[in-house]
Amino acid sequence: MTNQNKQMKDVMSQIMAIPAIGPLMALLLASIFFATQTDRFLSGSNLSLVVQQVMVVGTLAIGQTLIILTSGIDLSCGMVMALSSIMMTSLAVDYGVNPFLAIIIGLVISALFGLLNGALVTMIRLPPFIVTLGTYSIAFAVIRIYTTQTITNLPDVMTFFGKTFTIGSTAITYGSVLMVILFLIAWFVLSSTAGGRYLYAVGDNPEAARLAGISTTRLLISVYVISAVLYGIAGLLLTARTGVGDPQAGQNSNLESITAVVLGGTSLFGGRGNIMGTLVGALIVGVFRNGLQLMGVESIYQVLITGILVIVAVSIDQLSHR
Amino acid sequence: MNKTANNPIILEMKGIGKSFPGVIALDGVNLSIREGEVHALLGENGAGKSTLIKILAGAYPKDQGEIIFQGQSVDIKSPYHAQQLGISTIYQEFNLARHLTVPENIFLGHLPQKGLLVDWDTAKARSQEILTRLGVSLQLDVPCDTLSVAEQQLVEIAKALTRETRVLIMDEPSAVLGDKDMEKLFQIVRSLTARGISIIYISHRLSEVFEIADRVTVFKDGRLVGSKDVSDVTMDSLVKMMVGRDLQDIYPKKHAKIGKVLLDIKGLNRPKVLHNISLQVRAGEIVGLAGMRGAGRTELLRAIFGADSYEGTMTLDGKPFNPTSPKDAIDQKVALVTEDRKAEGLLLQQSVKFNTTISGLKEFCTRWIINRQKEVDHVQQMVKKLRIKTPGINNLVVGMSGGNQQKVIIARFLGARVLLLDEPTRGIDVGSKNEIYQVMVDLAEQGLAVLMVSSELPEVLGMSDRVLVMHEGHIAKELSRAEASEESIMKYATGSHLES
Amino acid sequence: MHSPKMFNKSRSRFWNVKLAVVLMVIALLLGACGGAATPAAEKPAEKAAEKPAADASAGGKIKVGLVTKTETNPFFVKMKEGATKAIEAAGGELMSAAGSFDGDNESQVTAIENMVNAGVKGIMITPSDTKAIVPAIKKARDAGVMVIALDTPTDPQEGTDALFATDNFKAGILIGQYAKAAMGGKPVKIATLDLAPGITVGILRHNGFMVGYGLATVDATAKDLVNSAEVVCSQDTQGDQAKGQTAMENCLTKDPEINVVYTINEPAAFGAYTALKAAGKEKDVLIVSVDGGCAGVQGVKDGVIAATSQQYPLKMAAMGVDAIVKFASTGEKVSGYTDTGVTLITDKAQAGVEGQDTVFGLENCWGDKK
CATH class of the missing domain: 3.40.50.2300 (Response regulator)
Incomplete structure (x- = not known):
């Protein structure tokens, strides 16, 4: 009897040791709940839609996770995304630049913002919150100064990631696939490369990391630049998803991406968390939004529930590390 | 004869038990404290001392047993309740509001008031009065974080005295102090006991026990081994009680074959901190770096390690060595084990494996990808070699004892040729100390050069082949093993050689 | 005024579902952090599932979607009130959603997609971004949903089937x-x-x-x-x-x-x-x-x-609902611009x-x- 109990405990502790198990179980239970509530939820096309709906914020949240793991935070992500989207589409549509080149220029502009963030954080040692609050406004203003017009009639290249292919009867968006691939790459880099380890170390304790032989400045700047490039890619996905270049986009994306990161179990204090948890976190938000909508629940309850989810998720994180 | 032997008992603990998930921290502990005595608690890390004082301080509830304070059975519900009763605690990590002034901290939570306003004059006057009673003077109007560690400790003591404190618990008060400040601390402790206040004094330094304590109680594995009058014990018998091993085994120094010069420093300077430092460390040699706190020992190690800027020339194994960052130094196999493990050494939220390989990750990588099997094999080998106690290499370092944490950091740098150690056994129990000394000896035998900063003279004397004594940023004296003694080191460390 | 009794009844059922959802969320997360809470997590789900009239299974009801710019502006609150009254009168069901700020296009796109998946007959929308929303509306219309712009025309105006708006x-x-x-x-x-x-x-x-x-x-x-x-x-x-x-x-x-x-x-x-x-x-x-x-x-x-x-938001919404209900029963679409005065x-x-x-x-x- 006691032996059995012990075995049970061992199994339980093994299950609890799986990264992001908490968020994953929440996602699973939520899905089961919605499946019992509406028969439309579990259809392949609906699940595919949920993934498609989180592809933009999910991609942003990859970058956000990297930065939060270094115990930073990035409020500028949505604006960098919108800027990249506007630059790409505007160059291609208004100035006839080759769309591939336009996309690359958009990504480079994103990277420059990342470089600015990273340089201010490391060289002048400003808190990331302040730096990115500033660059949020700067990017916001740059967009408005550049254009207030929505850019339409995009070349096909730019909407490619919004197109779908079918497996069986389920239509899958190319952008969803790209997001999942980006998550897998980030997961591999974080868990299996020296750079990934260094990132966790810097987030855990920057001084100890430096004294352990890590070039913290170089690492942090790289993280901010890589994250910004991811925001640029999110901008491309946003463009593809909505089919336009939208100067109004991204104003809330910083909080949405942070929500996904937190729901995924990453600590806002840095050094602890799993990138796949962020994917699950983004999906939780998507599943609740979609499921509640299918049930006919007003959207304000989605906001309410997201708020509750965030607080519960952080509470669990706090309690489990007492 | 113990002069407090006939004093009445003020605090008595009977059958105290406390367990945490998976651990029995205290098991049936009986302890009594007499009025006006200094009662030292000894034991290795994890022996149960901290748990006991946290129960007394109201930080943890007890699971079993009874506490009788001034003849009454009490149930200490909270830290506030403990203070109300007259039990005050000074933890190793001070509880000061760093930006507030001295009187504000002394009267924190019960500032004297005039109507609705704080009565600053009274607060200042009473602070001054308490400090005078302690025989010290402090500048009152400055924020506490501008005070030295010793002065902050005084503020903590003064805080306890604003309340009707009957029992004062001091958790390793000497760990943060230099020798001069310790003398002052002992004076204060004596003046407190003279006024009938009982002191529960936790320490790792056995020598202090003989200097200050009336009685001593030894803990091991959550149980009380025994309480004795200090006059009835010797250093040897105490160590035996603590670890079941004899004192002479603590320093396992063997003389390794001393080889060529590995680290050669000429004219190293850092403005206001280090002045014209020249020294050599040879392969197989352990060089002790003694001196007072603030003499520049830590700064010297940091400069050699490239953590701070410096001027001067260094060579490593005959080749120029001018590190501009810790990474530079580590790439050339020079490693620093810092004094403050938690703030500057460990990555606390990470695993044993993570912490062990973080500095040498490249050796386990093909291009940038970590070869997991190779890494795991290496870490398991290290755990075995250094006898690191951990349930698994993926367990977090945060919950480990100080000694095991220190071993993890040493494991991190085992590939080095020059090992810089800053207070390598600070806050570590006797058993683990011995194991760390053993590692140092083994490394020296393998031809490493070791430069060790230590404030514990027995350690310096017990482990060093040579001793360098620092005073105010200079190397005041080099002493051979034969010349080195507590007296000779102190003479140069205090600068008294300059006065004569 | 409708009878208070009716009101209470529909109101309490509405609250039951919503309460179940909120409880569910809390239970879910408690369930996720410790195995012991799992049985509790199943209860509200069962309860909600047992309810025969749980909104989701309302197969025969006409579903109408309403997507506004924000949740907070009283103009849209009034609009929703008008739509709710009209759809209740027709025995259908209203699904509503809004952006999180004025200009939030992506949330409106997401809402349209979800509503199409939920099987709405028609969607009324006040576009936050008149150009950016057009491709999403086109997808909905391609899926056979009638889309009516309320208050604000899309750019171009032909992006929706019809426009009911103030001039x-x-x-x-x-x-x-x-x-x-x-x-x-x-x-x-x-x-x-x-x-x-x-x-x-x-x-x-x-x-x-x-x-x-x-x-x-x-x-x-x-x-x-x-x-x-x-x-x-x-x-x-x-x-x-x-x-x-x-x-x-x-x-x-x-x-x-x-x-x-x-x-x-x-x-x-x-x-x-x-x-x-x-x-x-x-x-x-x-x-x-x-x-x-x-x-x-x-x-x-x-x-x-x-x-x-x-201007008259309530009227806009009511006219929109009527048009969609008519479309559901007859297949007849409205088109062009209707001035709501x-x-x-x-x-x-x-x-x-x-x-x-x-x-x-x-x-x-x-x-x-x-």
Whole structure:
């Protein structure tokens, strides 16, 4: 009897040791709940839609996770995304630049913002919150100064990631696939490369990391630049998803991406968390939004529930590390 | 004869038990404290001392047993309740509001008031009065974080005295102090006991026990081994009680074959901190770096390690060595084990494996990808070699004892040729100390050069082949093993050689 | 008034589902952190599933979607109220959603996608971004859903099947004409407190005002704000009261002799009034506005606003629902533009400008009446 109990405990502790198990179980239970509530939820096309709906914020949240793991935070992500989207589409549509080149220029502009963030954080040692609050406004203003017009009639290249292919009867968006691939790459880099380890170390304790032989400045700047490039890619996905270049986009994306990161179990204090948890976190938000909508629940309850989810998720994180 | 032997008992603990998930921290502990005595608690890390004082301080509830304070059975519900009763605690990590002034901290939570306003004059006057009673003077109007560690400790003591404190618990008060400040601390402790206040004094330094304590109680594995009058014990018998091993085994120094010069420093300077430092460390040699706190020992190690800027020339194994960052130094196999493990050494939220390989990750990588099997094999080998106690290499370092944490950091740098150690056994129990000394000896035998900063003279004397004594940023004296003694080191460390 | 009993019944069922959802979420997360709580997590789910009338399984009911710009603006609250009443009368079900800020296109796209997946017959939408929403609407229409724009046309207007809206250009003309009559040929210095760059509604109202005052000769297709020498100050307010106040303060600094203030909506007008009052100029300046919310009409009655053009969100939504219900039963689509009407409300009528007084205005206003 006691032996059995012990075995049970061992199994339980093994299950609890799986990264992001908490968020994953929440996602699973939520899905089961919605499946019992509406028969439309579990259809392949609906699940595919949920993934498609989180592809933009999910991609942003990859970058956000990297930065939060270094115990930073990035409020500028949505604006960098919108800027990249506007630059790409505007160059291609208004100035006839080759769309591939336009996309690359958009990504480079994103990277420059990342470089600015990273340089201010490391060289002048400003808190990331302040730096990115500033660059949020700067990017916001740059967009408005550049254009207030929505850019339409995009070349096909730019909407490619919004197109779908079918497996069986389920239509899958190319952008969803790209997001999942980006998550897998980030997961591999974080868990299996020296750079990934260094990132966790810097987030855990920057001084100890430096004294352990890590070039913290170089690492942090790289993280901010890589994250910004991811925001640029999110901008491309946003463009593809909505089919336009939208100067109004991204104003809330910083909080949405942070929500996904937190729901995924990453600590806002840095050094602890799993990138796949962020994917699950983004999906939780998507599943609740979609499921509640299918049930006919007003959207304000989605906001309410997201708020509750965030607080519960952080509470669990706090309690489990007492 | 113990002069407090006939004093009445003020605090008595009977059958105290406390367990945490998976651990029995205290098991049936009986302890009594007499009025006006200094009662030292000894034991290795994890022996149960901290748990006991946290129960007394109201930080943890007890699971079993009874506490009788001034003849009454009490149930200490909270830290506030403990203070109300007259039990005050000074933890190793001070509880000061760093930006507030001295009187504000002394009267924190019960500032004297005039109507609705704080009565600053009274607060200042009473602070001054308490400090005078302690025989010290402090500048009152400055924020506490501008005070030295010793002065902050005084503020903590003064805080306890604003309340009707009957029992004062001091958790390793000497760990943060230099020798001069310790003398002052002992004076204060004596003046407190003279006024009938009982002191529960936790320490790792056995020598202090003989200097200050009336009685001593030894803990091991959550149980009380025994309480004795200090006059009835010797250093040897105490160590035996603590670890079941004899004192002479603590320093396992063997003389390794001393080889060529590995680290050669000429004219190293850092403005206001280090002045014209020249020294050599040879392969197989352990060089002790003694001196007072603030003499520049830590700064010297940091400069050699490239953590701070410096001027001067260094060579490593005959080749120029001018590190501009810790990474530079580590790439050339020079490693620093810092004094403050938690703030500057460990990555606390990470695993044993993570912490062990973080500095040498490249050796386990093909291009940038970590070869997991190779890494795991290496870490398991290290755990075995250094006898690191951990349930698994993926367990977090945060919950480990100080000694095991220190071993993890040493494991991190085992590939080095020059090992810089800053207070390598600070806050570590006797058993683990011995194991760390053993590692140092083994490394020296393998031809490493070791430069060790230590404030514990027995350690310096017990482990060093040579001793360098620092005073105010200079190397005041080099002493051979034969010349080195507590007296000779102190003479140069205090600068008294300059006065004569 | 509908019977209180009916109201209570539908209301309590509504709450049961919602309560179950909220409890579910909490239970879910408790369940996720410790195995012990799992049985508790199943209960509310079962309970909700047992309910035969759980909204999701309402196969035969007509579902209508309503997507507004935000949750908070009383204009959209009124719109939703109109839609809810109309759909309840038809025995259908309303699904609603909104963006998290004015201009939030992506949330509206997501809402449309979810509603199409939920099987709605038709969607009514007030587009946050008139151009950006068009591709998403096209996908919905391709899936056989009828889409009606409410209040704000998409760009191009053919992006939706139909448009039910106030003629914002006309709303501007009315207050322009009124202001001109009220000023009676006196020299005029105008401040315009506008919406935000590039938003069609703002451009239409502003340009309408300018045309109505006779200061410009553009038509409703103009893409930019027109101004003349009389306009001494133009500032964006996002239709927000606090921003309206700041804008007015700045305009007064720029030119203290401003005597006519055009405002994009009534909150902006109230902000402007606060600023004018602080400067002691509230008696000398004529404020005109657009919207006709109850608070705004009360402002007209109180003499804060001289005149406002009242629009009818409740009517828009009700007409939209009727069209979708009709489409569901007959397959017949509506098309083109339907003007839902606009009326000038003022208590100081001017000769030659048609209008109604605040008694009429308060009877037909939207938002909470005092």
